[in-house]
Amino acid sequence: MVILYITLNTDEEARAISRALLEKRLAVCTNWFPITCAYRWKGDIVEEPETVLIVKTLPELYEAVTEEVRRHVTYTNFMAQLDVPKINNEFAEWLKEELGNESENLLGN
Numbered sequence: 001m002v003i004l005y006i007t008l009n010t011d012e013e014a015r016a017i018s019r020a021l022l023e024k025r026l027a028v029c030t031n032w033f034p035i036t037c038a039y040r041w042k043g044d045i046v047e048e049p050e051t052v053l054i055v056k057t058l059p060e061l062y063e064a065v066t067e068e069v070r071r072h073v074t075y076t077n078f079m080a081q082l083d084v085p086k087i088n089n090e091f092a093e094w095l096k097e098e099l100g101n102e103s104e105n106l107l108g109n
Contacts, residue, residue: 001084001095004055004065007037007077014053017072021055026065028098029056037077050077058099059083 008014014032021027031054038047055065062081069079087095 001087002057002059003082003084004057004079005082006053006055006069006079008051008053008073011051013073014051017053017069020068021065024068025099026061026068027055027057028095030054
């Protein structure tokens, strides 16, 4: 299992992407929440609102998830894959049921 951490501009974008990923069985679960982003841009420090989308999925689905995100938005501020070496057995079973039995060797359990 991996977690994808994706920053977007709005909750509406996160909601639409989440629904598409779940419908296409590219994710087993998603979460999103508002954050404030601060960064340097052309010599200035900028603060602005963003939405973080967290996607729980399998490593081999990263490219398909990326493609789906790009169908919904023409930009992605940030998208990272975070490896998850262990998860609880109940979640692992649910993941296998939803995303396929081929996930069995990828869970680290």
